[in-house]
Amino acid sequence: MKTIVVIPTYNEIENIPNLIQKIHSYLPEIDILIVDDNSPDGTAQFIEKLKAENPKIHLIVRQKKMGLGTAYCTGFQYALDNGFDIVMQMDADFSHDPKDLSVFLKEIRNYDLVIGSRYIHGINVVNWPLSRLFLSKGANVYTRLITRMPIQDATGGFKCFRADFLRYIDLKHIRSNGYSFQIEMNYRMWRLGARIKELDIIFNDRRSGSSKMNKKIIYEAMWKVWILRFSLKLNKELDNIKKLIKNNVPVR
Numbered sequence: 001m002k003t004i005v006v007i008p009t010y011n012e013i014e015n016i017p018n019l020i021q022k023i024h025s026y027l028p029e030i031d032i033l034i035v036d037d038n039s040p041d042g043t044a045q046f047i048e049k050l051k052a053e054n055p056k057i058h059l060i061v062r063q064k065k066m067g068l069g070t071a072y073c074t075g076f077q078y079a080l081d082n083g084f085d086i087v088m089q090m091d092a093d094f095s096h097d098p099k100d101l102s103v104f105l106k107e108i109r110n111y112d113l114v115i116g117s118r119y120i121h122g123i124n125v126v127n128w129p130l131s132r133l134f135l136s137k138g139a140n141v142y143t144r145l146i147t148r149m150p151i152q153d154a155t156g157g158f159k160c161f162r163a164d165f166l167r168y169i170d171l172k173h174i175r176s177n178g179y180s181f182q183i184e185m186n187y188r189m190w191r192l193g194a195r196i197k198e199l200d201i202i203f204n205d206r207r208s209g210s211s212k213m214n215k216k217i218i219y220e221a222m223w224k225v226w227i228l229r230f231s232l233k234l235n236k237e238l239d240n241i242k243k244l245i246k247n248n249v250p251v252r
């Protein structure tokens with residue numbers, strides 16, 4: 001199975017060299033795609049050099065900081081266009097342990113989406129301030145209440161998709177730009193009937209570098225869940241695609 005890990009970066013030079021080295025020490029056969037938004041700290045220039053020596057490293061550089069959601073869509077499209085079977089995603093800041101990647105790969109054999117979850121058995125978060133924990137936990141309760149999606153941790157960014165199911169998602173029409181991107185992808189996969197597994201992970205606060213979280217991102221996620229749940233157009237479209245999938249009719 002051809003596997004790629006998509007990692008969006010913005011000013012992650014303090015983390016990315018070590019992260020790439022760690023991923024390849026556990027799983028030397030997998031490809032790594034960095035989607036960088038022209039980070040002023042030279043993240044892309046570092047990857048460019050690495051890429052010249054190692055064909056398993058891929059790089060997409062965008063002109064300016066354009067948000068997490070579109071960075072992932074660009075990365076996912078690249079993975080689909082280049083024939084990868086398994087598409088993973090993770091943060092660059094060591095919040096997600098590269099050691100866990102192999103567990104995702106084992107689980108994805110039986111699922112279409114595996115979600116790294118902080119909240120299935122209590123709270124598996126290390127070093128987060130209480131305010132951040134409340135925000136994340138609250139966002140998940142709120143999301144579940146409104147969307148009815150049976151996912152405990154819908155906002156996390158450590159995930160693994162089976163490419164043949166990811167193809168059913170219309171990446172060009174994803175509008176979530178910040179963290180609501182994670183919710184929107186989960187919602188679309190769930191509504192399309194994907195087999196979803198939540199996997200216990202331990203989430204660590206970022207070790208170095210700075211956070212990109214801001215109020216705009218939180219507000220976006222707050223209104224986005226209402227749109228996902230109540231947009232007649234979107235839900236009708238998802239129902240139609242689900243029927244095509246069920247009847248084995250090519251979707252696109």
Ligand SMILES: Nc1nc2c(ncn2[C@@H]2O[C@H](COP(=O)(O)OP(=O)(O)OP(=O)(O)O)[C@@H](O)[C@H]2O)c(=O)[nH]1
Nearest residue numbers: 008009010035037066067068071091092206211212
């Ligand atoms: N390409 C790109 N990457 C981004 C952007 N915003 C965030 N990222 C990356 O997305 C990942 C998650 O962002 P973080 O800032 O760690 O977000 P977080 O984990 O919610 O918050 P902190 O850990 O507190 O910083 C990291 O690898 C970031 O570098 C963006 O606009 N463009």
Ligand SMILES: [Mg+2]
Nearest residue numbers: 091093095206
């Ligand atoms: Mg982080």
